[in-house]
Amino acid sequence: MAGTSLSPVMAPTAQAEDGYDLWLRYAQADAPRSAAISAHATAIVAPGTGPTLTIATQELQRAIAGMSGTTPALSATFQQGALLLATPASTPALPVTTDGLGSEGYAIRSTMIDGKAVTLIAANSDVGLLQGTYNWLRLAQSGESLDNLDIRSAPKIGLRLLNHWDNLNGTVERGYAGQSIWDWWRLPDWKGPRYADYARANASIGINGTVLNNVNAKADSLTASYIAKAAALADVFRPYGIKVYLSVKWTAPMELDGLKTADPLDPQVAAWWKAKADEIYKAIPDFGGFLVKANSEGQPGPQDYNRTHADGANMLAAAVKPHNGIVMWRAFVYAHDNPDDRAKQAYTDFKPLDGKFADNVIVQVKNGAIDFQPREPFHPLFGAMPKTPLMMEFQITKEYLGQSTHLTYLGPLFEETLDADTYARGKGSTVSKVIDGSLEGHKLTGIAGVANIGMDRDWSGSIFNQADWYAFGRLAWDTSLSADSIAKEWAEMTFSPDPKLVQPVVKMMMGSREAAVDYMTPLGLAHVMDTGHHYGPGPWVSDLARPEWNPVYYHKADANGIGFDRTKSGSDAVGQYAPPVAKLLASAKTTPENELLWFHHLPWDYRLKSGDTLWDGLIHHYDGGVRYVTDMQTTWASLKPYVDAERFAETEAFLTIQHREALWWRDASIAYFQSVSKRPLPAGSAAPAHDLDWYKALKFPYAPGHN
Ligand code: GCV
Numbered sequence: 001m002a003g004t005s006l007s008p009v010m011a012p013t014a015q016a017e018d019g020y021d022l023w024l025r026y027a028q029a030d031a032p033r034s035a036a037i038s039a040h041a042t043a044i045v046a047p048g049t050g051p052t053l054t055i056a057t058q059e060l061q062r063a064i065a066g067m068s069g070t071t072p073a074l075s076a077t078f079q080q081g082a083l084l085l086a087t088p089a090s091t092p093a094l095p096v097t098t099d100g101l102g103s104e105g106y107a108i109r110s111t112m113i114d115g116k117a118v119t120l121i122a123a124n125s126d127v128g129l130l131q132g133t134y135n136w137l138r139l140a141q142s143g144e145s146l147d148n149l150d151i152r153s154a155p156k157i158g159l160r161l162l163n164h165w166d167n168l169n170g171t172v173e174r175g176y177a178g179q180s181i182w183d184w185w186r187l188p189d190w191k192g193p194r195y196a197d198y199a200r201a202n203a204s205i206g207i208n209g210t211v212l213n214n215v216n217a218k219a220d221s222l223t224a225s226y227i228a229k230a231a232a233l234a235d236v237f238r239p240y241g242i243k244v245y246l247s248v249k250w251t252a253p254m255e256l257d258g259l260k261t262a263d264p265l266d267p268q269v270a271a272w273w274k275a276k277a278d279e280i281y282k283a284i285p286d287f288g289g290f291l292v293k294a295n296s297e298g299q300p301g302p303q304d305y306n307r308t309h310a311d312g313a314n315m316l317a318a319a320v321k322p323h324n325g326i327v328m329w330r331a332f333v334y335a336h337d338n339p340d341d342r343a344k345q346a347y348t349d350f351k352p353l354d355g356k357f358a359d360n361v362i363v364q365v366k367n368g369a370i371d372f373q374p375r376e377p378f379h380p381l382f383g384a385m386p387k388t389p390l391m392m393e394f395q396i397t398k399e400y401l402g403q404s405t406h407l408t409y410l411g412p413l414f415e416e417t418l419d420a421d422t423y424a425r426g427k428g429s430t431v432s433k434v435i436d437g438s439l440e441g442h443k444l445t446g447i448a449g450v451a452n453i454g455m456d457r458d459w460s461g462s463i464f465n466q467a468d469w470y471a472f473g474r475l476a477w478d479t480s481l482s483a484d485s486i487a488k489e490w491a492e493m494t495f496s497p498d499p500k501l502v503q504p505v506v507k508m509m510m511g512s513r514e515a516a517v518d519y520m521t522p523l524g525l526a527h528v529m530d531t532g533h534h535y536g537p538g539p540w541v542s543d544l545a546r547p548e549w550n551p552v553y554y555h556k557a558d559a560n561g562i563g564f565d566r567t568k569s570g571s572d573a574v575g576q577y578a579p580p581v582a583k584l585l586a587s588a589k590t591t592p593e594n595e596l597l598w599f600h601h602l603p604w605d606y607r608l609k610s611g612d613t614l615w616d617g618l619i620h621h622y623d624g625g626v627r628y629v630t631d632m633q634t635t636w637a638s639l640k641p642y643v644d645a646e647r648f649a650e651t652e653a654f655l656t657i658q659h660r661e662a663l664w665w666r667d668a669s670i671a672y673f674q675s676v677s678k679r680p681l682p683a684g685s686a687a688p689a690h691d692l693d694w695y696k697a698l699k700f701p702y703a704p705g706h707n
Contacts, residue, residue: 017644017647019460019463023201023470023493024063026065026067028067039081041083043072044073044082046129048126052127052130059134083121083136084121086122087125087126102124102128104128106123106154107120107121109149109150110148119149138493143492143497157477159328164180166182167180168184168218168221172454174397175704176398176403176404176454176705177461179455181454181455182229184229187229191232191236201459203241209244209288211245211291211448212247217248218249227284246280249299250300250302253268253276262305264316269315273319274318281325290316290326292316308356309331314357325360326360328363328364328448329361332393351576355388360444362389362444362446363390364390364392365381365393366379369573370527372399374400376598383422383431383434384576384578387440391435396410398465398468402516402658404462404465404654407508407512408515409483410471411483411509411510418432421581422434424439435447449473464654466490467486467490467491483510495647507635518628519625522621523614524593536668537668557673561601563597563601564597565601567599574586588602593608619670619682622669622670629658632655633652636652667689667690675692
């Protein structure tokens with residue numbers, strides 16, 4: 001019944017604000033909000049006590065207790081103000097239809113039942129009820145009205161996955177939040193509490209699958225012992241509606257069982273994978289399927305046997321098909337012996353394979369054609385393979401965007417790509433419509449984010465990096481959400497709904513990625529990061545074995561100008577886009593200025609829209625990026641009264657690092673480009689603090705995340 005006092009088991013623990021609770025803090029609300037929450041949750045009525053429903057009801061009790069101080073009881077009967085969870089099976093005469101909600105969607109409605117005003121959360125499944133529960137809690141936490149609710153929500157994208165680049169030895173490739181959270185060594189016997197907390201956080205934002213291991217995979221993850229470990233995790237995640245998937249190494253049949261070949265058309269190879277799939281499904285009946293990085297950056301693959309990516313994917317697809325499994329085949333490929341523009345190679349390899357993939361294969365494409373740069377134009381494969389389901393791969397971990405310490409909110413980056421118009425079927429053919437299947441009528445749909453999660457107490461390496469995980473999940477569930485509204489609800493839940501805090505926080509978040517673009521890679525520059533670890537600037541690097549590993553390959557700066565000519569007079573990468581897009585990109589004048597040097601090599605005197613020369617404009621962007629970080633420092637300092645001491649201090653310290661490093665980026669980049677352009681700095685722009693050799697001499701052999 002309402003008003004039951006807080007049981008010791010459910011009491012929020014008195015712990016430091018170390019970020020462990022993410023956006024699920026359920027801190028005590030102010031009096032009006034607390035009263036509203038109590039009044040709308042006088043009791044909880046749920047249709048059973050299965051594991052998923054138990055998670056939902058315990059989450060409600062814990063949250064409501066935390067926010068209002070009272071724990072609503074579980075009740076079998078309706079009462080005024082109850083929260084009612086129901087499916088058509090549990091409550092045949094539901095006052096709301098669940099048609100169209102699928103197996104994960106939900107409806108929330110304020111309604112009357114038996115003459116009592118209640119809040120109904122309805123869905124077709126327990127997982128849908130859990131999703132509806134999290135939505136209601138989002139409203140309660142962020143201070144939204146709980147009256148007159150009438151919400152319907154169902155995801156358009158089927159596979160909403162995290163990709164962990166976690167290695168079996170506990171390290172994380174491109175991980176900046178500590179060691180892997182998978183304790184492979186002590187699994188399957190020891191399933192620490194963090195696994196359920198991980199599943200809970202993911203479920204709360206609608207993520208429904210996780211690829212446990214690095215795409216640079218070890219064959220060992222397919223041995224019986226590692227399958228048992230993956231199965232143990234699957235058991236923890238299942239009630240949260242989360243499936244597990246594995247990355248596989250192409251040569252696993254050779255490495256594990258001594259087969260002479262990994263040729264996908266060899267019957268023994270196919271039989272090996274079929275037997276392996278059967279073995280996995282015996283241990284994990286709802287196993288999701290395989291993710292494959294093949295013939296990319298030294299990984300083996302079907303091309304080693306003169307077979308195509310489709311040959312490889314289809315062979316694996318046949319192995320998992322009897323179990324309803326899928327194969328996610330990555331299109332992140334570029335070859336050491338291919339002299340063509342790296343940005344063109346994935347399209348060149350995959351476009352001819354359109355229509356050749358089995359129906360349980362989905363091709364996983366990075367948001368841009370190079371590699372998760374601070375800004376990339378959308379990948380030309382989106383819209384170019386109408387007969388093939390394509391899924392998006394975003395990078396949540398910030399390999400190229402300041403790693404753990406820079407505050408660079410990725411919501412705008414995700415949104416920009418999802419909203420980009422491919423023109424594949426005329427205006428309005430957005431990337432979102434490609435990946436949600438609506439453009440070409442595909443049923444198999446997906447989106448993946450390379451996780452930023454590790455053993456750090458705050459999970460993601462910083463409080464603000466949590467927002468990137470959050471934004472990924474929310475956009476995966478509903479690509480029509482705005483980065484701005486997501487930042488707002490994240491800030492409300494992570495800190496407090498007080499507008500005096502939320503408005504400035506959202507403002508600084510929303511401009512922060514653009515600021516990083518400005519101090520790292522303005523005007524469409526890309527991949528000027530230092531070698532290997534990708535931490536900090538290295539635009540001068542020109543001595544690596546493969547041309548496309550060198551930053552000079554990407555910016556092509558010389559005494560006359562800068563930029564990569566990808567028009568017809570250059571690599572003609574623009575020709576890979578649909579004609580209306582290609583036409584715009586063919587001319588510097590019609591190319592969006594923030595992608596200018598991605599597509600064009602231009603003289604230093606080229607006039608930007610601002611009236612600046614390209615050289616002066618470049619410097620002004622570097623200056624603007626640093627200035628933004630200074631402004632974020634000022635804003636954050638003003639928020640001290642509204643933030644707990646721990647999280648305030650961490651963010652303050654990280655902004656100090658970011659400021660120092662933004663300046664380093666600016667100064668090192670200017671020192672280098674000036675050594676090439678020989679031009680004076682525009683009036684008002686300070687000279688770099690050191691000479692170029694000083695920046696070149698900086699080395700970071702122990703920077704994290706680099707295998
Ligand atoms: C997992 C980039 C990263 C690599 C990563 C690769 C990929 O090259 O630097 O660490 O490898 O992308 O996406 O496969």
